[in-house]
């Protein structure tokens with residue numbers, strides 16, 4: 198009997214179900230909705246094994262999702278190439294942290310969990326573009342982690358060019374280095390304007406009739422291609438436990454949606470904790486306070502400063518509101534609480550957490566205090582603390598040790614061009630670069 202693979206439909210119900218290839222290359226559905234799978238592959242217990250490492254597990258699971266469209270050998274090669282780094286599950290030891298585990302998702306090249314999605318998407322896009330004999334330009338506006346993960350993940354991939362816009366002088370020194378490191382097929386532009394200018398330029402470029410000959414894609418957080426890899430590490434972390442709770446530092450809810458896919462496939466997850474900073478749209482929704490638009494506010498965990506999470510629409514399409522409220526707890530952690538948690542966890546266990554992970558840790562601690570159950574709680578660690586040296590210094594009094602990868606960044610050649618905050622200048626580049 199041949200297996201039935203997922204197809205992808207719009208959250209807004211328009212149009213017919215499409216292949217993964219089409220959902221991946223289009224990004225958004227024609228009716229403006231997000232693509233969701235019409236079924237989720239079952240997670241059989243046999244898949245939850247650690248043999249072969251994370252890449253080995255990914256190679257066993259990815260064919261369940263994509264086997265209908267990508268040959269199994271290609272998926273195995275892809276997993277080994279994309280996930281060539283460790284994914285440790287670190288138990289905390291000390292005081293009330295016993296029973297809490299940190300799933301370190303920051304050992305990829307740009308030191309954040311965004312590497313999982315970007316590296317997988319890049320390889321899958323390149324695979325399909327080769328088959329079609331087409332080229333594509335990824336155009337991203339970034340103020341931080343996404344841009345460097347995309348630049349690095351897509352660099353050197355056949356049939357793909359990357360154009361990166363960031364607000365010059367408005368990202369941290371570490372972030373800037375990560376964005377402008379010289380990479381094959383990638384051009385970074387320091388826009389003489391704000392992040393909003395960068396985003397506007399990208400939007401205008403997508404709508405510009407003169408650019409219809411240039412195939413553009415955004416590779417942003419709403420692409421279905423990110424969610425499948427982001428469901429894999431939930432399986433990896435839960436392997437060996439009967440049942441677990443996951444605490445997920447959240448902004449656009451892409452990471453959490455990956456977990457929900459794993460749970461829908463049958464992974465034994467008692468509950469998810471959606472750990473948010475003061476950008477608390479989702480916890481308030483879960484508490485029954487409606488779903489009105491809110492402006493984002495700036496916090497120490499700035500990769501989670503999202504007013505209205507883009508994957509909320511997708512989550513709603515995947516599970517009913519009742520199910521969502523039963524399965525997901527919300528938590529709101531302020532900046533002072535984030536700093537206090539970084540200090541407390543360090544004092545009690547010796548573990549150095551970045552501000553995003555600290556939001557997840559404090560949400561996990563609260564959950565355990567309230568739920569009166571002794572299940573293991575796995576906190577997703579979304580970034581390496583060395584990406585946020587100033588905040589770590591503020592909390593602990595000293596900066597974290599930088600991994601070799603980050604130290605090496607200061608020695609690598611850079612490549613960046615200035616750009617006026619205007620779509621005309623960007624267009625010139627996109628048309629010449631072809």
Ligand SMILES: *Cc1c(COP(=O)(O)O)cnc(C)c1O
Pocket residue numbers: 309310311342343418446447448449450451452453500501553579580
């Ligand atoms: C992007 C990001 C998040 C939030 O992830 P979402 O999928 O947007 O919820 C959390 N932490 C870090 C470090 C990030 O870069």
